[in-house]
Amino acid sequence: MPRFDWFPKTLLGRTLLFIALVVATGAAALAGIARYYAGVASERAYDQLLAGAAIQVAENLYAQGGVLALNPPVAALSTLSRYDLVYYRVVDSRGVVVAGYGDLPGPANTVNARQGPDFANGRYQGERVRTATIARYMPDVRPPGWAVVTVAQTTHARQQLTNDMSFKVWTLILLMSVLALGASGLAIRRGLRPLAQIGQIIAARDPSDLRPVVHDTPSEINALIGAINGLIGRLADRMTAMQRFIADAAHQMRTPIARLDAQIELLSTESDPARHAARLAALRATCSDVGRLTGQLLNHAMVIHRTEVVPLQPVDLAGLAREVLGRTIPLADERDVKVAFESTAPQVWIAGDPVSLQEALSNVLHNALLHGKADDIAVTLASTHDALTLSVTDNGPGIAREHWEAALLPFERLGHEGAERPPGSGLGLAIVQEVMKAHGGRVGFAFPPNGGFSVVLTFPPPVSDTLGPGAAPPPGGSVN
CATH class of the missing domain: 3.30.565.10 (Histidine kinase-like ATPase, C-terminal domain)
Structure with a gap:
């Protein structure tokens, strides 16, 4: 069996350790959930800005001599660039880049972009970027068709916002966890106080005081008090029985020992051979009685002892x-x-x-x-x-x-009736x-x-069916 020396020896320590493990597990789960929702919240917030910029770029497209042209929305792009690097690209119906960064990646399929902003994650110039793509139908260009606008933004601000929100929530979780552990420790100490009081009452008692323990305790401790009082009651009964037995044994031994002493004294002064032989026979009978009494006293104590331990x-x-x-x-x-x-x-x-x-x-x-x-x-x-x-x-x-x-x-x-005391x-x-x-x-x-x-x-009934001649005893059994 492995030994866990690090495990607390006190009930307070073990309970606090269990509560700490539960609180730590719950705090870790809450921290993970808070991190996830902080990321979702920051993603949604910046996606709204990114979608607005892409829509404004699309709205500023116009046809000039049948060719697609752009009047860049500086205000919208500057709002995004305040937090991150911003890139954009405009592709006409022929698939030609007419404005922005020609190598900026865009979606392979623009069908979703015709319904509204289509978001995606990617990498550009070694940075992680978030892109929003929207398509606008341009009937005045040659040939008429869908112009595709892609606006990209690096994710540093998103990550920073996620970290800030996570840190604040984690701080709150940590404070609540510490508060929960502190409150649990105080509550446990207060709850264990009746046990300490019971211990002091029992420790202060005289060994001969075997009265039941009477103390106003919570109902959860009543079972323990009942078990202690039951043990005290059994000890009191056993001690009373042993004291009575010792007193009776002392009384029973006193009489034959006194008779032995008297018979030895008479035997030492007896000169008549016949009377000497009679007194010697009586002395032997008394010795036999004393031996029998001593043996039965020891056997009685042995039986009581084996009843309790064997x-x-x-x-x-x-x-x-x-x-x-x-x-x-x-x-x-x-x-x-x-x-x-x-x-x-x-x-x-x-x-x-x-x-x-x-x-x-x-x-x-x-x-x-x-x-x-x-x-x-x-x-x-x-x-x-x-x-x-x-x-x-x-x-x-x-x-x-x-x-x-x-x-x-x-x-x-x-x-027996009419007979002398045996x-x-x-x-x-x-x-x-x-x-x-x-x-x-x-x-x-x-x-x-x-x-x-x-x-x-x-x-009581036998523990098993009777066995035939030559049958082996049950496992662990012995025949005496």
């Missing part, structure tokens, strides 16, 4: 579900877990972020295995024209209906909710008719 790409949701299911089942420890996977097609492509989708599906399976204590899990992927659903169904007790909405909030740990951070389903929002989908819950509990992830 573009979506084609993802085979069926292959991704199989992979995550294979990695998650070993977390069931010694339990014998029955797993089933069913899909309407071997490959189902969606536009998504594979890392975030893996995290979401892993959290759903973790909840079923670790909190739901399920030993029968079925993952079903169904595609229709309207939506794509990924259902994870287990035989655990599930979440009570009145808690479904709260289950998607961060740090909400919901126990371990964990309460971030699993909140992460799933964030991922589904980023993919234009939603999280739902259901109690199937044949028992159990289902977490249903609903996506």
Whole structure:
């Protein structure tokens, strides 16, 4: 890409440059038109004088003894010679030059001259000349016929008049162009003043002041103000969410860390082997909880970050579900877990972020295995024209209906009716909710008719038709 370092960097400079180009183009066009019409005007003015001189010469022709003679109109010729050199020639009906310059060129055809002055351009004695030719019928000469009068004038005065008129018009055009550019610059500066005021208002604000910008501006700037206020609103929402998340995370981390400190203190003073082993097991469980909480906090921040900066790409949701299911089942420890996977097609492509989708599906399976204590899990992927659903169904007790909405909030740990508060951070389903929002989908819950509990992830329709076995992914796609 070529760089145009000469191009103005400011909006004022760019606008003035554009206006200057338009004004210069218009001025050049007007200057050309003015030059043309100045030439036409001077041509017509001097042609009138030249025609008058030719007519007066023709009127002063007379017959003397049957021979054509001329009484030169000195006044008419002197009027022309005041500005230029003047030449004339008179030819009788026999084609003999009876007066004037014999070598002065005339028209080859005199038919038009019989109707009135016939004008032409030519050269004579190394000068450009303008000629006017007129014919007069002379019945008294021998033989009777048409006498042809040609009067020529050099074009210096015409050119001078054209130049004078052009210069005056060009001066006016130049003054108007300068005035237009000056007025445009002032108008643009005045029009851009509200933008400068908005810039000063925003620059003077405290970073913590995320109130909408309120300022009386022209209607053309309202869209910009609206976009700025929209950005400020999104930043305010994001900062509020992050501050709330940090506060909740600090609160959630404080309790297990305090428990760790207390358990370490008790363990260091315990002398009974049996009680020492029990306290050590409790310490290991607390360490596991802290690790799990830290991991989910980082995963939650990672999901939010990827939602904002990572573009979506084609993802085979069926292959991704199989992979995550294979990695998650070993977390069931010694339990014998029955797993089933069913899909309407071997490959189902969606536009998504594979890392975030893996995290979401892993959290759903973790909840079923670790909190739901399920030993029968079925993952079903169904595609229709309207939506794509990924259902994870287990035989655990599930979440009570009145808690479904709260289950998607961060740090909400919901126990089953009659059970104690479960371990964990309460971030699993909140992460799933964030991922589904980023993919234009939603999280739902259901109690199937044949028992159990289902977490249903609903996506928009697939980006393409399902592909058969062995088919290649779309261009740019990747299978994880």
